[in-house]
Amino acid sequence: MNTLRIGILRGNIEIKQFLRQKESVVFTIFFPLLLLVIFGSVFTQSIAPGVKLSQYFISGMIASGLINSGFQQLAINIPTERDNGALKRLRGTPMSPISFFIGKVILVFLTMLIQVFILLLAGGLFFHIRIPNDGTLWLRFIWLIILGSACSTVLGVAMAGVIKSGRGAPAVVTPIVLVLQFSSGVFFQYNSLPTWMKQTAAIFPLKWLTQGMRSVFLPDSFATQEVAHSWELGRIALVLIGWLVAGTFLATRSFKWSRQ
Amino acid sequence: MSAAIEIHDLRKSYGDHEAVAGISLTIERGEIYAILGPNGAGKTTTVEILEGFRDRDSGTVQVLEADPGALGIHGSSWRNRIGIVLQSNSDAAELTVAETVHHFSHYYSKPKDPDSVIALVGLTEKRDARIRTLSGGQRRRLDVALGIIGAPEILFLDEPTTGFDPEARRAFWELILALKAEGTTIVLTTHYLDEAEALADRVAVINAGKIIEIATPLTLGGRHLAKATISWQEGGETKKQISENPTHDLLEIAKRFNGEIPELTVTRPSLEDIYLTMIEGQK
Numbered sequence: 001m002n003t004l005r006i007g008i009l010r011g012n013i014e015i016k017q018f019l020r021q022k023e024s025v026v027f028t029i030f031f032p033l034l035l036l037v038i039f040g041s042v043f044t045q046s047i048a049p050g051v052k053l054s055q056y057f058i059s060g061m062i063a064s065g066l067i068n069s070g071f072q073q074l075a076i077n078i079p080t081e082r083d084n085g086a087l088k089r090l091r092g093t094p095m096s097p098i099s100f101f102i103g104k105v106i107l108v109f110l111t112m113l114i115q116v117f118i119l120l121l122a123g124g125l126f127f128h129i130r131i132p133n134d135g136t137l138w139l140r141f142i143w144l145i146i147l148g149s150a151c152s153t154v155l156g157v158a159m160a161g162v163i164k165s166g167r168g169a170p171a172v173v174t175p176i177v178l179v180l181q182f183s184s185g186v187f188f189q190y191n192s193l194p195t196w197m198k199q200t201a202a203i204f205p206l207k208w209l210t211q212g213m214r215s216v217f218l219p220d221s222f223a224t225q226e227v228a229h230s231w232e233l234g235r236i237a238l239v240l241i242g243w244l245v246a247g248t249f250l251a252t253r254s255f256k257w258s259r260q
Numbered sequence: 261m262s263a264a265i266e267i268h269d270l271r272k273s274y275g276d277h278e279a280v281a282g283i284s285l286t287i288e289r290g291e292i293y294a295i296l297g298p299n300g301a302g303k304t305t306t307v308e309i310l311e312g313f314r315d316r317d318s319g320t321v322q323v324l325e326a327d328p329g330a331l332g333i334h335g336s337s338w339r340n341r342i343g344i345v346l347q348s349n350s351d352a353a354e355l356t357v358a359e360t361v362h363h364f365s366h367y368y369s370k371p372k373d374p375d376s377v378i379a380l381v382g383l384t385e386k387r388d389a390r391i392r393t394l395s396g397g398q399r400r401r402l403d404v405a406l407g408i409i410g411a412p413e414i415l416f417l418d419e420p421t422t423g424f425d426p427e428a429r430r431a432f433w434e435l436i437l438a439l440k441a442e443g444t445t446i447v448l449t450t451h452y453l454d455e456a457e458a459l460a461d462r463v464a465v466i467n468a469g470k471i472i473e474i475a476t477p478l479t480l481g482g483r484h485l486a487k488a489t490i491s492w493q494e495g496g497e498t499k500k501q502i503s504e505n506p507t508h509d510l511l512e513i514a515k516r517f518n519g520e521i522p523e524l525t526v527t528r529p530s531l532e533d534i535y536l537t538m539i540e541g542q543k
Contacts (some may be wrong), residue, residue: 009366013355020354020390086351089406092311092344093367094336258313 006095007102014107032065032115033122040127051219058119058129059213060186065115066145067177067206070108070152075159075173078104080166082259091257101157108153116145130217137216140233144212147240151205154247161254180206185214191225198227205243208236262325264289264414264445265310270319272305279305281469282319289413292436292446294460294477296453298539302469303449304347304418310447311344311416324413340369343412345403347419353392357383360391361405368410380438381405382431396423404435414445421455433458453532465535467542481534493522 018024039061043053081087090100123129132138163169181187183201190198190207201207214222215231223231265287272280280302287293297303308314309321312328312335321327326338352360361378365371378387381401386394394402400423407415417436421429429452436459440446450456456463457477465472465480478484488506492499492513503509506526514521529537 006366009363013359013363016359017352017354081351084351084353085346085349088313088346089344089349089351091313092339092342092346093364093410094340094369095367096336 003096003098004102007099008106010095010099010103011106014103015110018107018111028069028111028114029118032061032068032119035061036119036122036127040123040129048219048222051222052128054123054127055129055217056189056214057186058123059217060181060184060210062116062119062217063148063184063206063209063213064177064181064186065119066112066148066152066209067180069112069115070149071156071159072173072177073108073111074104074153074156075163076166076169078157078160079163079169082160082256083166085258087256088258097255104157105153108149108156112145112149132216140212141216144209144216144236147237147244148205148209148212151209151240151244151247154244154251155205158247158250158254161251161256165259180204183207185210191227205240208239212236262322263287264291264324265293265447266320266322267306267310268320270306270309270321271317272302272309272314273317278469280309280316283466283469283471284319285464285471285474287445287447289445290440290443291461292440292448292459294448294450294456294463295466296450296456296463296535297466301466303466306466307416307418307447307449311342312339340410341413343407343410343415345407345415345417345420348422349399349403353390355391356388357391357394357402357405358387360402361409364406365409370411371409372411374409377405377409380408380435382428397425397428400424401428401432404432408439408444412444414447415439417446417448417450419450420448421450421452429455453530453535457531465538467539472538472542477531480531481538483529483531483534486529486534488526488528490524490526492524498523 036058039057040054043057045053047053047056078087120129120131124131132141159173160169163172180201183193183197184190184204184207185193185201186206190201190210193201198207211226211231212233214226215233223229226232228235263286265285267286268284270280270283271278279300283302283306295303295306305314309316310323310328312323312331315329321329324338324341326334328338331338355363357378358374361374365374375384375387378384381404383398383401383405386398391399391402400420404417404420407417420436421432424432433455436446436448446459448456448459460477462474463477463480464474473480475481487502487504490501490503490506490509490513494516501509501513510521510524510526
């Protein structure tokens with residue numbers, strides 16, 4: 001179990017490095033908060049008695065938080081570490097690649113928890129976001145978070161293998177995330193989008209993750225407003241597992257320890 | 261015990277360019293072996309094949325009795341026995357020296373004591389400094405600390421003293437000689453001929469992917485047989501004499517003076533002179 005022990009030590013090192021880069025901490029904490037303030041202030045109208053539109057958008061923002069902490073963070077962080085020689089140096093040591101990935105998973109998990117916690121806390125305190133108070137919903141919330149983060153993590157690693165340089169990474173990754181957010185029901189209500197856009201978004205995991213989060217934060221009666229008139233939890237799990245498997249396959253194929 | 265490194269007819273091409281064109285060499289255990297050559301000669305490609313970072317096209321390679329191109333599941337135990345100092349890094353900028361060296365020590369089965377290694381490379385005063393605040397030379401010494409923390413049997417050093425001031429280079433040489441005294445095999449690539457001369461037991465000169473010569477620094481290119489130049493001041497001008505028997509000729513010159521010969525020097529071609537002649541002769 002040396003691989004696990006070193007993986008946990010890697011996680012510690014990853015977190016130290018993350019916390020000491022002020023820009024990344026500020027971005028991780030304040031960007032979701034900023035979005036929450038904007039959405040919470042704009043969307044004050046009710047979509048049902050006692051349910052504000054902001055309740056709809058908190059679902060999308062939490063789903064986005066999982067994409068930010070995994071996919072976006074790793075697809076930028078790994079190419080940067082490839083450019084500065086960190087990965088090549090590690091490859092020259094006996095450290096198992098599995099330990100390296102355990103470290104990244106710990107980093108993703110921590111930044112994801114920070115984002116989700118801040119969104120729920122600020123949303124509950126200032127924007128009347130109703131936090132689920134039912135054990136079943138919390139259980140659902142937890143498996144969505146775990147599966148969504150896992151999916152987001154492996155896709156971030158896979159993307160990192162395709163991206164050529166750390167400096168160019170944000171320019172590739174940020175538009176992908178933005179387009180997915182616009183088309184997956186994060187910034188607009190999903191059922192108000194044109195059909196072609198909905199169908200395209202339905203190929204990617206963010207749409208399904210957002211839908212799953214709606215099932216946690218909106219009353220059960222809202223299920224009828226979904227495309228299939230239900231939350232489709234089984235299908236959400238299947239799509240996410242599918243992307244997790246495909247992402248893992250792509251990540252192991254595309255990963256590069258150095259620029260050749 | 262077999263040699264530390266054995267290479268036979270190693271070849272590697274990038275497209276049409278043959279970067280390594282049939283290199284064979286043997287590096288014995290415990291020796292410091294310098295690989296010299298101009299930029300693009302194939303030094304880094306050769307060393308990276310030995311380190312397991314690059315594939316080769318053909319030839320056989322054995323490093324500590326294993327093929328670095330086909331390690332498979334044995335990669336970890338093999339890497340446990342080697343240390344690598346790569347060219348220029350800028351990683352781990354936000355960690356401190358002590359955090360990084362301690363962390364890397366966990367990767368190895370029998371690491372050296374991290375604090376002694378930090379002291380050995382002269383970074384004790386900087387142990388709690390963030391890596392991004394280190395000077396180029398300090399940064400390089402940290403690279404060396406990370407290369408030796410696992411108590412490697414073979415240490416690869418790629419241009420280790422680039423950016424060092426003369427004092428730091430001398431201190432670094434002492435460190436390398438101390439590692440050799442512990443029995444570490446050291447493979448060094450460098451641009452500094454005086455460094456190769458001060459450290460290496462043997463040097464291999466590589467150009468255009470081929471070995472030109474393998475010799476000790478003192479005998480490379482027939483240096484020990486080369487004629488000496490005697491230079492001195494006489495009658496208000498600098499005199500020079502090329503000599504096959506400098507001791508004899510010197511005594512002759514000394515007879516013309518009453519004791520001391522003014523501004524006397526006796527020089528043989530430096531390793532750098534020999535090296536440049538060899539590389540020039542290849543063109």
